[in-house]
Amino acid sequence: MLDISTLHYLVLGAALFLLGVIGVLTRRNVVIVLMSIELILNAVNLNLVAFSRFWQSIHGPSALHGQVFAIFIITDAAAEAAVGLGILIAFFRNKETVNVDEVNLLKW
Amino acid sequence: MHAVVQYIQSYLDSDRTPGAAGNFFWATVYILLVFVGLSVAVIAMNWLERKILAHMQVRLGPMRVGPHGLLQPIADAIKLLLKEDIIPAEADATVFWIAPFIVVLAAFTVFVVVPFGPTHAITDMNIGILFMLGVSSLSVLGIVTAGWASNSHYPLMGALRSSAQMVSYEVAMGLAVVSAILMTSLNDQGTLSMIGIVQAQNAQQEWFIFKFFPLGLIAFAIFAVAMVAETNRAPFDLPEAESELTAGFHTEYSGFRWSLFFLAEYSAMIAVSSIAVTLWLGGWMRPFPNLLNGTTANLVFSLVPGATFLFLGAITFYNTARMPKHPLFRVQTIGLAGFGLVLAGIGLILFIPGVRVRIQDIFWFSAKVAGFMYLYIWYRGTFPRYRFDQLMKVGWKVLLPTGLALLILTAIVGMRAELLADLQGAWRR
């Protein structure tokens, strides 16, 4: 318990991932759903950087592939948040609601 | 007990910052020194701003509170502390309370990496400049939440405008900073650490503002404009100007909470000036360390700190002599003479050889930052305010393309030898 190993970081990442999944599946407010998606991406980043440290111990101090991948995911998350919020604004202008389950114009 | 004393003394002959050497005691001492120095600097800036602005507008400024208004900042502080603490009725109390703290935290945490000398920083992170830019961008969050939590139109509009302005000019700042960082890589290895950047200027024997003339100068100019807009100061202070939006995002804040915003604004000004000084103006290096080298030149330059304070003391004594000879002015005359004695005393202490050697780097750094503070006050007294669309146009349509072009040009000029070799190799094939 006292010696922090890779497994500790992985368990923390898994816990954050679960919180994000619960947020996406149960909340009605679109903005909070988007923020839960950001939580999921952060959990993935934490896993990647923890694994990069593990990889460093095997393959030498310049094997930082996990960190590079994490930087790409942060960039990707920024792009996705921008587009998602743009869609949200466009929809809000039409229907004046921010709840996910009221986006049902195509239902029969 | 002996182990504690030895722990404290073991740092004194090390050549790294306390953070890098892992010494907790000295790191705490440095943090306290920076905190106290910053508070004194903010108080001095308050007085200086009012007096200098007044003299630029051909009036006198505060003269009554202490001799020549020297106790005015203390009176202001007492007034702010004793004011009633008002929270708007429908405002969100938790967020309203947190917002000033976010801004103050962002403004003060930045000083962890500011280098006052080769070992006189709290720590030397190897991502120093990235850390400073990142943490100073956290103050935007505090401003946005402050505007929203006030639950009123003017603060909300002021907060949205202010944060849009800050975010736009952060891009221009980042590009200017990147072109300066490119210049550090002309040594063997580029670095992002603040102390490393100044040492790169030392090794290349040229301040980066003069490097690849005029590229360094234009990068410095872009940063100088962007940093004024980043801190919401004149002429970019539409979001908080009184005649426009009734004080913008801090309209509903009164008393101590307002003073936190004010403290954070001045600290942010000092922080971005420190970035400009470190990146372009050679940090803690004295002018001409290589051209005017030699024992006499070193001696003359090391006497400058003491001489500056003696000069300030002399000005104070001259003004003491010019005070009116009325009995009601006796207390103020004695106070001013005492202040002059304090300044002269500091000047004399700075002549002692042991102190002289240690204080030199800190003095030159602070003098350059003080020059930037004077420039801030000068801009406020000179330029009319930008309208908000003009402000955004300057940020996105003028500074950003110039910064991008500058970055590409700096990279090409810096790598011209390798590029020519590559082109010749490709031509031959």
Add this chain to the structure above:
Amino acid sequence: MNPPVATPFFFYLLAAVMIVGGVLVITRKNAVHSALALITTLLAQSALYLMLYAPFVAGVQIILYAGGIMVLFLFVIMLISIERTQRERQFNKQWLVGIAAAAALGGLFIAVYTTTTKGQVLFPNVGRVSYMESGNTQAIASLLFDRHLGMYMFAFEIASLLLLVAIIGAVVMAKKRI
């Protein structure tokens, strides 16, 4: 090279801050409170990156995530916030199914992380890794840009194309009249 200081204490403290922040994100009625909790989680995660000897990723996280994406979120929340959303029902009708699915996923995680093959745990302990005092940024840069060692140059260019597409997409989506 200095050994890390009080690692378990800081890890558990930061982990607690992150979990509490995550719970606050998914349970608050007020979207601004959720956003502030998410900012706390992101800053704690940046500190965890520092503990994992990844200072550049920590700096990028502060600048991009906490200082950029969250500002975007707060802007949008303030532009479209309407009072009545706080008085409506916050959780949708299938919350039970959602929590059951998340519990199943959690069970899967626990099953994977406690597997032992041939008596050895999945990820054995990391030994003392040599840490380049001033080389993290340079190592990432050499992985991205170096002519001989860099293997992520193509991904870097595609990422910039992705950002361009995202900018155009966001501008088009939010315009009033195309």
